Amino acid sequence: MKKLHLLAASFLILMISGLSANFNILSADQNVLQQKCTKCHALKLPENYTKKAWKHNVERMAQRAGLTEAEIKSIIDLNKKN
Numbered sequence: 813m814k815k816l817h818l819l820a821a822s823f824l825i826l827m828i829s830g831l832s833a834n835f836n837i838l839s840a841d842q843n844v845l846q847q848k849c850t851k852c853h854a855l856k857l858p859e860n861y862t863k864k865a866w867k868h869n870v871e872r873m874a875q876r877a878g879l880t881e882a883e884i885k886s887i888i889d890l891n892k893k894n
């Protein structure tokens with residue numbers, strides 16, 4: 813019984829540290845994307861668009877989302893396509 817508790821506890825710790833590790837990999841730019849670009853619709857992922865279409869959309873959405881010039885640039889750069 814005690815062993816089972818230990819197992820459950822270590823499983824929980826693993827899960828929690830895994831979760832926070834996930835949050836840490838989110839770059840600041842991805843944070844902006846997640847926070848400012850999900851107010852009106854679900855998260856749109858840069859990799860689902862061509863570079864050109866992504867840039868076009870980010871520029872269109874920038875005003876709606878209240879992005880700074882620097883944020884616009886870094887969010888456009890989240891699309892790694894050429």
Ligand code: HEC
Nearest residue numbers: 845848849850851852853856869870873874876877879887
């Ligand atoms: C004020 C509300 C609002 C905010 C904030 C917003 N969007 Fe949008 N977005 C919309 C609406 C409405 C549409 C669908 C109509 C359209 O395409 O204009 C849309 C559509 C899109 C599309 C899809 C276009 C397509 O045809 O596939 C993308 C990509 C997108 N938004 C990205 C973003 C990004 C990136 C941000 C953050 C910078 C953002 N949106 C913030 C309202 C918003």
